[in-house]
């Protein structure tokens with residue numbers, strides 16, 4: 001029996017229990033692969049052993065390949081070699097899975113002769129989320145167990161599957177509380193019957209090929225430029241069409257090919273960026289303590305407030321939503337109930353779960369009801385005096401250690417903190433709409449925010465299952481600062497010769513989830529109008545200003561909710577509007593602009609360069625801690641294509657000297673506001689990239 005630092009084997013009578021022990025998640029680093037292969041070899045030939053169990057120490061079964069190794073060429077043995085050894089093993093090998101068996105970890109389990117799952121364990125092949133396809137037989141063995149359609153769903157989405165579903169799909173053989181005992185028992189039973197049932201020997205169950213091809217086509221269409229999910233669909237089809245070994249070789253080659261490509265590099269960057277963004281900086285070497293939050297208050301029950309209340313209730317918090325009067329409180333309750341009704345109808349929420357959530361939610365017209373709240377999130381209209389009034393009232397009502405947060409998307413958190421006793425407990429919590437769906441939350445550290453208040457906000461956001469990003473207190477924080485540049489370039493393109501639908505199509509072709517004008521119609525044009533009116537006195541008169549959005553608002557065209565904005569909205573469809581074209585042409589003519597065709601690539605490069613330049617400013621001002629935080633914000637809050645890794649990573653991929661050249665071109669064309677950021681110039685001069693600042 002072998003013993004190494006990462007893998008050891010225990011004898012349980014006539015069964016060898018191989019234990020991987022490589023914290024934190026038992027990832028298959030080169031050392032683990034080598035030791036595991038050796039352990040399987042030894043157990044396969046050890047005297048007195050009839051069967052083998054593969055299990056893990058620590059919090060989880062093998063959670064996949066070691067992502068940190070992916071920047072270098074793979075060193076043998078590969079996970080596929082271990083799977084081949086399992087296939088060749090003359091003794092039955094049973095996987096005992098707890099925690100999460102993901103990626104290469106689940107592929108190992110699929111190559112075992114049986115799988116036992118703990119009741120709270122999950123399995124999955126999430127490789128497409130980091131721009132890959134499984135490379136150790138996952139696309140070949142999964143369809144043999146679950147069928148090609150289910151394999152397509154699981155691999156293309158990369159979702160984790162809970163125990164019940166895993167059992168019903170045939171991915172595992174048994175759910176057991178004591179997985180090791182159950183696996184040892186099964187290994188002996190298999191050995192006694194002389195069986196080593198290999199998944200590779202099974203045929204892929206018959207399936208409707210036309211329906212499969214249709215689903216694969218939908219996946220391709222939805223990928224918006226991402227390569228991995230469509231590649232997974234192709235590989236799953238090989239399982240049905242080719243002999244196992246031939247398909248396996250093709251899968252491995254494709255996986256390695258994707259691994260060295262820019263998309264996987266970008267998605268791996270995001271994987272690390274998301275985790276880095278969620279860490280509380282320990283300024284003095286100690287992580288600050290967090291305050292316990294059980295009861296959360298929400299002030300304001302509009303779209304944002306009710307969405308936030310739902311997110312909190314979903315995560316198990318007791319929630320009290322306070323509105324200005326009884327009618328408004330009832331309306332808020334109606335909004336929340338409507339969301340839950342839709343979820344129940346769509347089969348996404350059980351009746352029992354709805355009841356549990358509704359039991360946690362209370363509505364009130366009296367702010368005093370928030371007296372014992374541990375955290376209150378203000379979500380009233382986007383108007384500083386209105387928000388200040390709420391903070392003042394809250395300060396009189398809540399405990400002194402209650403964290404107070406504003407859901408503002410632009411406004412000054414310090415000015416709200418000025419209104420309260422103990423301003424160190426005030427932070428910003430900028431949710432994105434719809435708040436119960438969108439993952440991003442910008443956590444704003446105001447001038448006096450105590451580390452404990454920030455850490456508490458961070459812990460709450462994580463408990464909501466959302467992605468936190470810490471940022472400083474500056475108008476628009478991180479995301480809306482970059483959005484402002486995106487908007488400007490789109491509006492300039494429209495004034496210079498393109499139409500809204502052409503600009504949106506260009507950015508959607510770049511991979512954005514939606515074009516700026518479509519998003520704007522969805523969000524409502526009136527909010528931006530109010531902000532522009534508020535900021536008009538301080539606007540630099542030399543800066544290029546496009547008045548088209550204001551003119552649309554003057555006509556009552558506030559977007560989808562009024563049936564018209566940049567587009568016309570008819571029966572849920574977004575249509576180009578000749579009236580908007582006429583208005584645009586009129587504005588161009590008034591300014592003496594000779595309209596000209598604008599190439600999609602110019603729009604894409606312009607938007608990207610403008611965002612990156614603003615990102616460099618946001619960094620220099622300390623609003624963002626690191627470039628990768630900006631990437632996380634744009635991907636999770638603004639529909640920036642994840643496979644590009646976010647704007648800052650994409651800038652590194654283009655090369656910063658070229659990015660600087662593009663920014664200089666923007667500056668030459670549009671003037672004030674587009675001066676190259678000093679940080680961008682500095683990085684170019686010193687031959688560095690944004691990645692060098694991701695500490």
Ligand code: COA
Nearest residue numbers: 024025027063064065066067068100102103104126127275
């Ligand atoms: N390779 C290397 N490191 C990994 C890793 C992997 N496959 N998966 C997780 N880690 C690291 C994380 O970077 C983190 O490191 P840190 O503490 O230094 O930041 C640590 O393990 C814990 O991960 P985290 O995600 O914070 O913990 P969690 O308990 O919330 O989630 C997992 C655990 C396994 C569910 C999650 O990490 C995950 O989904 N990992 C990726 C799995 C995957 O994609 N596998 C297929 C690879 S081909």
